[in-house]
Amino acid sequence: MGKGRASIRDVARESGVSLTTVSLVLNNNDQRISEATRKRVLAAMERLSYTPSRLARGLPNRRANTLAVLVPALQNAFADVYFGEIISGIYEAAASRGYRILLEVARREYVQRKEYMTLLDDCSVDGILFIGATEEHRWLEEFHGTNKPMMIVNNSFERWGLHSVVCDYRQAGEIAADHLTSLGHRRIGHICGPTDLVTTSEELTNSFIDRLATHGIQLDQRMLVEGQYHAETGRVACSELLERDPGLTAIFAGNDKMALGAYLALREAGRQPGVDVAVLGCDDIPSAALADPALSTIKMNFFEVGAVSCRALLQVIEDRDKDVSEPIAERVPVALQQRSSCCVVPDNAVA
Amino acid sequence: MGKGRASIRDVARESGVSLTTVSLVLNNNDQRISEATRKRVLAAMERLSYTPSRLARGLPNRRANTLAVLVPALQNAFADVYFGEIISGIYEAAASRGYRILLEVARREYVQRKEYMTLLDDCSVDGILFIGATEEHRWLEEFHGTNKPMMIVNNSFERWGLHSVVCDYRQAGEIAADHLTSLGHRRIGHICGPTDLVTTSEELTNSFIDRLATHGIQLDQRMLVEGQYHAETGRVACSELLERDPGLTAIFAGNDKMALGAYLALREAGRQPGVDVAVLGCDDIPSAALADPALSTIKMNFFEVGAVSCRALLQVIEDRDKDVSEPIAERVPVALQQRSSCCVVPDNAVA
DNA sequence: AGTTTTTGGTAAACTGTTTTACCTGAGGCT
């Protein structure tokens, strides 16, 4: 136990080889080292309980081997299954490639000072993943055309040509339309998410409406009410819908929380969700399965979205020198998760 | 726009001073630099849009200026107000001192490989904050006696002499006992948290019982039922309590989720929470205020716990060379948050 | 046998900071 930690030089001395050799063994990408030497070096490392310094390692080629996850300063950004799942996915993908994850919260001050740029400039991270982007994050366009690795997670910003990986909300809308019509529903209400901010929400709603049209159903504009992704707003939106068409037989909500909120409104109106009115959610949060009746929903794999976007970003980072190609715009497929909240049209439905 | 980023050398050249001078300006702790020179250097930095590299900065004294937040691999670690609040607190405190936050998930593999040690050994971080520790995290004792900066957030491990900052659960138990007795309650049930794992839960329960005793109330062992901190377990525990003593007039739950679960059990038993039976929670999660009746609770400032523990850890890091002193064991005060769920003893209460 | 290629390895330059020890000229003191 000498003073301080062992360095690569100590390992070199201990194993009787050069600095370079140890370094090559460390990054065993190079096969220039004989098996015998490699063993010797590894043994020496073991003996000295050597751990290479990430700081020193990153310095020569300015790579931190770290990624930043940037989340907006929502009241409870973390207190959301959504964020948790995505972050877990990112974490797994990053860890499996030896990358660490830096957590950053984009408060107003933070954005004003452009700290997200500093992050890249001071070599703290090699790339940024931004979760929860909305149209109000206009500063994102700074990244347009730059070769600074920035990935928009589960939101698309085609306009600014940024890389993005999203759940396939278009597919989700189509599945929803197909499912509800296949059960015979024609008087349908839709609770959509906040359209002014989030493109994914728009996409879901549009594809749902378009697909309904191909089934010969023209969704009246009045049967489309906006919620804010919380249960309470779902409840309010649903009672609004019930007022506008008391004879509706199915409701498609933009996310599960609002769908569960709709349950409340239905009961208040003396209707039984899953019996009198079909309710279809979107996301498949844990409480969807536990609800009564268990909520049918479009299952979104947020973990996967996180993992895929992380891997894609890593790819961008590795290819950063290559000519700036098309922005990545990947979609992670979704699937119908059938449970008990989507009944067929009840017999007594008003025609 | 020359090739690559500007280094401290470029700044030195641009401003016609030495490397050292620039460095001293950068860490303006030293007042050996005249105002004139400082201005010149700063101007040069501005002109070259210079940003010091964190990697290089940390190298000479092996400081990453980064802290790790380690969370257990719970199904949904993030999907919890608890974690979110604490992490936000940590983040704020860290950011205000120029520290970054690394996010780490302690899966089984992770622990087996002792990656938490690697984190420190490879200079990725200067210290670790561990949230959500339970008795099963035995590996924590490795840190005992080490001068590796490790802070247990909101759990105490006195046994292993680790630093910790917790909400004052003892005070919380006392406040609960005082409050309920002051309202005249004497037949009280308690839903405690998982005692086998979490010391904080034990502390809350013990201080509650002890304090009740000083009011002349001996809490029967049978009126103490354990829950797992979820609403559902709270519901089950509460109906158990109601069965054991149908005449109870007050319930103190170890956290708000279980308290809200108790609402359900009470209603099932035809009792009205806040009217027939007083319910007191602990934590003050957002839904406590929104519940009907609004839940009275012991407000815990998790944000503050995060912030305080972070600042304390930073202190430990700065004093790391000093002799290993007593472990830090700080308590963040709690307060009664009165709402409408704690009625006085109803007149018709069975004596 | 002589030349080329391959294999396995090394010396040295480089990454961008901090820090220690030293220097110089000017003013203050005896």
Add this chain to the structure above:
DNA sequence: AGCCTCAGGTAAAACAGTTTACCAAAAACT
């Protein structure tokens, strides 16, 4: 005048790696 102190600054040695260019010996050709 001679010495001391101090303000303001600098040179050079860390820190711990990666990478490039080069080299010697052995193996594989002609």
